[in-house]
Amino acid sequence: MRIYHQLSEFKKLTNAVVTIGTFDGVHYGHQKIIKRLCELAKSSGGESVILTFFPHPRMIIDPENQDLKLINTIKEKAEILANLGVDHLIITPFTRDFSNLSATEYIKNILVDTIGTKQIIVGYDHRFGKDRKGGMKELEECAALYNYTIEEIPEQDINDVAVSSTKIRKALLDGDVALAETYLGYHFSISGPVIKGDKIGRTIGFPTANIFVEETYKLIPSDGIYAVTVEMSPESEVSSQESLTSHSSLSTKDSRLSYRGMAYIGQRPTINGMTRNIEVNIFDFNREIYGQTIKMNFLKFLRHDVKFTGLEALTIQLHQDKEDTLAFFKQNSNL
Structure with a gap:
């Protein structure tokens, strides 16, 4: 598995199959999403990519709150993801500027122009962009324009494992x-x-x-x-x-x-x-x-x-x- 600590280090792919999230713990619910990610990458001849963030977004958005403790260090998380067969892991710094990207800027600038996304796999409650206003609606609206497909893991599939x-x-x-x-x-x-x-x-x-x-x-x-x-x-x-x-x-x-x-x-x-x-x-x-x-x-x-x-x-x-x-x-x- 290749690891990148800046988006600028990543060389755009021709067929990237992507999922996004903090994935703290990489628990059974996360593993369902990642397993599907790797399956789709293999079946389509693409490469699996996980975009994750460090520090955890809550540490930046609410810096006064020091109560959040994480299950994994970033190194532990990388080792677990490597064991799951992921091809690329992008650990992008989560900053105030990054958090202020609109949903459409996030999709175009990062997912499309930087990573080369052709397929996106997300959990049923995935949110992104400024104030977490982006979701499936925004991803679907941009899909035809930027030539990618979306697969949402249903809530029932995630909740079946009763884990968070x-x-x-x-x-x-x-x-x-x-x-x-x-x-x-x-x-x-x-x-x-x-x-x-x-x-x-x-x-x-x-x-x-x-x-x-x-x-x-x-x-x-x-x-x-x-x-x-x-x-x-x-x-x-x-x-x-x-x-x-x-x-x-x-x-x-x-x-x-x-x-x-x-x-x-x-x-x-x-x-x-x-x-x-x-x-x-x-x-x-x-x-x-x-x-x-x-x-x-x-x-x-x-x-x-x-x-x-x-x-x-x-x-x-x-x-x-x-x-x-x-x-x-x-x-x-x-x-």
């Missing part, structure tokens, strides 16, 4: 990572470089890798203990994964190793912690991985964060947490 990005965010904020997975079709994950902590875990027999999430807009699930798997590069490839760059190409093939473990999210109230930590105790693992980017897949919520009377009581509970985690993996041996 809002529902997924709520599930994660409640700690219900299993419910989020049923909506997403994959495990929710967090990625980031391993940073040095205060090494208290080592003193009680539970060393942890502390993960720094660089993207402040990334949604972090509820505080507590989780069963997780951890993916990382082999020992010979300990440098962080290459970030997405302009006009780059993304392959989903890699040689990452996977380990089981239990993760903690919280402020460590037992030791009067002041900051929210994300850390993982990786089972049967003793490598130093400071600086390496690792990926943590959330499988099951085990318990809420609790303040214990001291480290001894905490240690006893951590042994129980590990037993519960191992029991989960025994019941789910495919993970």
